[in-house]
Amino acid sequence: MAARRIPLLLSRSFTSSSPTLFSRGRDSSLCRAAAAAAASCGYSTASSAAAAAEDPITPPVKVDYTQLLINGQFVDSASGKTFPSLDPRTGDVIAHVAEGEAEDVNRAVSAARKAFDEGPWPRMTAYERSKIILRFADLLERHNDEIAALETWDNGKPFEQSAQTEVPMTTRLFRYYAGWADKIQGLTAPADGPYHVQTLHEPIGVAGQIIPWNFPLLMFAWKVGPALACGNTIVLKTAEQTPLSALYVSKLLHEAGLPPGVLNIVSGYGPTAGAALASHMEVDKLAFTGSTTTGKIVLQLAAKSNLKPVTLELGGKSPFIVCEDADVDKAAELAHYALFFNQGQCCCAGSRTFVHESVYDQFVEKANALAMKRVVGDPFKGGIQQGPQIDSEQFEKILKYIRSGVDGGAKLETGGERLGSKGYYIKPTVFTDVKDDMLIAKDEIFGPVQSILKYKDLDEVIQRSNASQYGLAAGVFTHNLDTANTLMRALRVGTVWINCFDVFDAAIPFGGYKQSGQGREKSFYSLSNYLQVKAVVTALKNPAWL
Numbered sequence: 134m135a136a137r138r139i140p141l142l143l144s145r146s147f148t149s150s151s152p153t154l155f156s157r158g159r160d161s162s163l164c165r166a167a168a169a170a171a172a173s174c175g176y177s178t179a180s181s182a183a184a185a186a187e188d189p190i191t192p193p194v195k196v197d198y199t200q201l202l203i204n205g206q207f208v209d210s211a212s213g214k215t216f217p218s219l220d221p222r223t224g225d226v227i228a229h230v231a232e233g234e235a236e237d238v239n240r241a242v243s244a245a246r247k248a249f250d251e252g253p254w255p256r257m258t259a260y261e262r263s264k265i266i267l268r269f270a271d272l273l274e275r276h277n278d279e280i281a282a283l284e285t286w287d288n289g290k291p292f293e294q295s296a297q298t299e300v301p302m303t304t305r306l307f308r309y310y311a312g313w314a315d316k317i318q319g320l321t322a323p324a325d326g327p328y329h330v331q332t333l334h335e336p337i338g339v340a341g342q343i344i345p346w347n348f349p350l351l352m353f354a355w356k357v358g359p360a361l362a363c364g365n366t367i368v369l370k371t372a373e374q375t376p377l378s379a380l381y382v383s384k385l386l387h388e389a390g391l392p393p394g395v396l397n398i399v400s401g402y403g404p405t406a407g408a409a410l411a412s413h414m415e416v417d418k419l420a421f422t423g424s425t426t427t428g429k430i431v432l433q434l435a436a437k438s439n440l441k442p443v444t445l446e447l448g449g450k451s452p453f454i455v456c457e458d459a460d461v462d463k464a465a466e467l468a469h470y471a472l473f474f475n476q477g478q479c480c481c482a483g484s485r486t487f488v489h490e491s492v493y494d495q496f497v498e499k500a501n502a503l504a505m506k507r508v509v510g511d512p513f514k515g516g517i518q519q520g521p522q523i524d525s526e527q528f529e530k531i532l533k534y535i536r537s538g539v540d541g542g543a544k545l546e547t548g549g550e551r552l553g554s555k556g557y558y559i560k561p562t563v564f565t566d567v568k569d570d571m572l573i574a575k576d577e578i579f580g581p582v583q584s585i586l587k588y589k590d591l592d593e594v595i596q597r598s599n600a601s602q603y604g605l606a607a608g609v610f611t612h613n614l615d616t617a618n619t620l621m622r623a624l625r626v627g628t629v630w631i632n633c634f635d636v637f638d639a640a641i642p643f644g645g646y647k648q649s650g651q652g653r654e655k656s657f658y659s660l661s662n663y664l665q666v667k668a669v670v671t672a673l674k675n676p677a678w679l
């Protein structure tokens with residue numbers, strides 16, 4: 134099949150047309166990227182279908198690293214096994230990647246253990262550590278577009294999104310944590326007696342980290358950044374759908390001066406490699422992002438093994454609340470973005486769009502128009518807003534939810550089926566007349582399916598928003614200060630975005646209430662996940678003061 138080539142720096146011409154939106158390293162709002170992408174296109178669904186059906190564009194990058202990374206070396210798996218990483222545009226194999234299993238996890242943990250117990254990383258000054266992380270950030274910047282191309286190839290997300298937002302945000306996040314490395318400190322405390330009391334904030338040891346496929350690089354950054362800043366060593370398991378970008382950037386981290394054994398990458402499957410890491414006796418801490426079901430499994434594995442502390446970033450069913458005073462055009466645009474961004478594959482997707490009855494009809498009209506206009510196609514093509522879903526499993530799962538919406542009596546306004554005949558493209562889908570007890574209003578669909586629900590008053594929408602097993606995030610669209618204040622306090626969620634959505638600055642903590650998780654990532658809150666607090670009490674002899 135003849136594949137078409139595109140130049141590597143696809144993003145540049147796009148960038149130059151909207152420089153203020155896409156200054157690298159400064160744009161922490163995914164929202165702005167999507168708004169600009171939307172502004173730059175204007176295709177109809179007819180051309181979307183055509184785009185999806187075209188021959189796939191050849192990605193402007195080579196796959197250089199497919200082995201496991203253990204003790205600073207790329208090595209084959211102990212069994213010699215590999216697994217295929219697939220291109221979501223076609224289902225074709227991109228590369229065969231070394232498949233790590235329990236034996237490989239053992240080797241990786243031994244390397245991390247040795248690097249922690251005997252190696253230079255926890256012993257060098259915090260300033261030295263910070264300089265290595267900063268050099269890594271410079272390398273990320275230099276290789277921005279290759280990394281973005283790998284991310285898009287493996288995941289299917291629009292290249293412009295990878296190149297202009299996600300890789301720059303990854304770079305920004307590492308610079309943010311480089312800045313923390315030499316500002317981590319304990320305190321002295323007064324005690325009732327002749328004692329000198331101090332706290333030492335020590336690295337926790339070997340961190341096990343398991344990440345998902347929806348934001349492979351950003352999840353890598355959220356986990357590796359704070360763990361390194363605190364002086365820990367790491368064994369990270371990537372998602373089996375998206376192993377490639379982490380291997381590439383880990384090579385750069387070693388180029389930047391990271392000592393061997395500090396970061397080990399094991400590609401592989403959950404029940405084998407993931408479970409081995411979660412239950413490993415020599416792993417001191419576990420951080421996990423993924424489904425609530427798997428989160429419960431790893432928590433049990435951690436408890437049954439050595440009781441390692443666990444942080445969990447899990448699923449969501451986040452409300453996006455459009456209030457009666459809302460400018461409907463703007464509200465519909467933001468609600469559209471909140472749901473459809475990243476093919477709808479976001480843990481915090483605004484997947485319950487609650488609209489006040491006074492603006493409901495107007496909103497529905499606008500929401501449908503936006504979904505019909507959304508440009509779906511090869512993610513390497515300029516102006517594409519939506520690529521394929523990650524794999525056949527997710528694709529089938531989403532189509533099943535769409536069928537359940539129709540069968541359950543919701544009104545399918547647009548979309549509702551696959552796009553083209555190849556790969557995992559799904560037409561942007563909008564349901565109205567959605568009721569709270571329908572599956573599409575309760576479960577995490579993780580796809581481009583917007584469910585619009587009508588409400589009458591604030592108390593009602595608060596109660597309905599909170600009636601969920603999840604509590605990850607919420608969007609509120611209002612210019613009424615009292616309404617905003619009421620909602621921000623009443624919603625039982627880890628993040629409330631008011632008149633914005635998906636703002637993911639490194640300095641903003643992220644995490645869930647209820648079954649959306651435990652603990653917070655990003656910001657200075659994340660440091661505490663990777664530190665032990667040691668109290669040191671020294672008896673004083675004849676102190677001058679207490």
Ligand code: NAI
Binds near residue numbers: 373405425427480579
């Ligand atoms: P998953 O939660 O099973 O996978 C996430 C990570 O956990 C992957 O690295 C996987 O290999 C690993 N894993 C799986 N089983 C494991 C086990 N027994 N022990 C240790 N690690 C294990 O999610 P999956 O299957 O990819 O997607 C299923 C659903 O989960 C999606 O449809 C979506 O609803 C949700 N999800 C939520 C994400 C989020 O960001 N909160 C990310 C990915 C999926």
Ligand code: MG
Binds near residue numbers: 219221375376
């Ligand atoms: Mg893949």
